[in-house]
Amino acid sequence: MLKIHEIREIIKLIDQSSINEFELEMNGTKVTLKKSVEAETVVIPQPVVQAAPAAVPAAQVTAVEAPAAPAPAEAAKPAAPAQExxxxxxxxxxxxxxxxxxxxxxxxxxxxxxxxxxxxxxxxxxxxxxxxxxxxxxxxxxxxxxxxxxxxxxxxxxxxxxxxxx
Missing domain, CATH: 2.40.50.100 (RNA polymerase II/Efflux pump adaptor protein, barrel-sandwich hybrid domain)
Known part of the structure; x- marks a missing residue:
């Protein structure tokens, strides 16, 4: 059975990720988490994290998320297909x-x-x-x-x- 601190940790991880819905069934216990989506999101595949440290410095989070944004020159190239x-x-x-x-x-x-x-x-x-x-x-x-x-x-x-x- 999941402990409350484990559920809280899962909620934090889901909240920080691009996942909109998460479901876990383990030993007869079922947990379903859904985010409310206000805008269209882009899903960027990332490696699965088994366990997260209790506190992640903000600098590390920024370093992980920064490469996901395309450079302005790259964004300008697919403009024609995007219009189509x-x-x-x-x-x-x-x-x-x-x-x-x-x-x-x-x-x-x-x-x-x-x-x-x-x-x-x-x-x-x-x-x-x-x-x-x-x-x-x-x-x-x-x-x-x-x-x-x-x-x-x-x-x-x-x-x-x-x-x-x-």
Whole structure:
């Protein structure tokens, strides 16, 4: 069973990270933590931390987070693709889980770039806790790009597909 100081430490770590939702089930105890998200966040993969020191100096935190911001010259380069993507609808993952493009191994994917979709068209599956959740297109349009690989872990709100709406 988790002790209150362990739960508090987990809360601190989640609060300082980009994770929006965390769930832990251990020895019959289940803890679920969710952050309220006020703005769109960018998920930057970081190594898993087993145990954090009791106090982390602010200088260390700044040093870890500083490289994540792109340099101004780098940010200016992808401006044209960003404008193109602004006109596209993003189909996002409604949960944390494993992304699957096909209904089962060896079968063709639900959709490919260039395929026409309707709001009720299933485009993929996200498996979470042994439940296979069908994800629909939500819009009428054409699949432009698949943003994740088959079998990849996805986060809540992570874009999966780009769709050119009709």
């Amino acid at each position: 993507e602004a006109n596209l609808h993003k189909i996002v993952s409604p949960m944390v889980g494993t992304f699957y493009r096909a209904p089962e191994p060896g079968k063709p994917p639900y959709v490919q770039p260039g395929d026409k979709v309707t709001p009720d068209k299933v485009v993929c599956i996200v498996e979470a806790m042994k439940l296979f959740n069908e994800i629909t297109a939500e819009v009428t349009g054409e699949i432009v790009k698949v943003l994740v690989e088959d079998g990849q872990l996805v986060e809540f709100g992570q874009p999966l597909f780009l769709v050119k709406p009709e």
